């Protein structure tokens with residue numbers, strides 16, 4: 147049987163691929179468990195400084211495998227057991243997570259992509275808040291991510307109609323970072339992830355923390371947080387290297403080491 151999650155280890159980063167292409171990489175329990183293990187292993191590996199998430203075949207992810215749930219299933223339990231921990235795990239990763247949306251991203255699959263730090267999508271890809279079509283509410287953070295990324299008006303219409311959003315539209319609305327030609331998606335996503343893996347890892351972790359906290363903080367609290375983070379980052383070897391490299395007019399070589 148094919149593994150539901152594939153992990154490729156590269157120099158300083160990893161590719162994690164959702165691998166149930168026959169169902170457009172829809173989630174069953176085995177794929178959830180394998181993805182959780184892959185993310186935990188990446189988090190525990192201090193040499194892993196960036197992660198790329200993508201899908202096998204023509205889709206990125208079609209959300210919950212609708213054939214794998216019985217009529218008696220309590221959907222709240224599935225969310226509590228699988229989808230919420232998944233989104234929390236992705237958001238808690240200290241390293242940058244690039245998502246290469248290689249095809250349709252629907253339901254929880256769309257919101258999994260939105261939980262990542264930088265989203266690239268193939269021009270042929272589309273994002274579908276499919277939940278309403280089966281009588282559900284957007285989950286996996288959809289009701290949190292959507293209004294923050296595209297504003298209330300678009301969030302409400304997307305959630306209530308389930309209309310697909312093409313990759314170029316998603317880019318122009320700010321739902322994702324960039325739409326790229328299908329043939330270039332993988333190489334662009336790999337180049338970006340490899341680049342991030344050579345950057346000041348502690349600073350990127352702090353950027354993630356600050357931006358996440360900013361969603362709930364007032365300006366005063368955010369200014370205090372930035373001060374505290376900068377105080378720590380100023381003690382890191384990467385800060386010293388960055389300044390030294392600037393003064394010497396050369397490229398910095400960052401190690402990602404902590405203070």
Ligand code: T3D
Pocket residue numbers: 168169170172208209210211212213215221224225229250252253254255274276277280282285
């Ligand atoms: O526990 C809980 O249930 C609560 C958690 C909910 C989280 C959620 O994610 S709810 C939302 C679940 N997802 C959906 O409702 C999306 C369902 N899929 C679609 O609407 C369409 O398939 C797509 C818009 C994603 C793609 O359409 P299209 O025309 O490109 O492809 P297709 O022909 O519909 O699908 C291709 C195959 O994938 C097909 O199988 P077949 O006929 O070739 O054997 C189809 O059945 C299968 N597939 C697609 N999505 C799912 C799926 N199989 C199982 N579950 C799916 N979600």
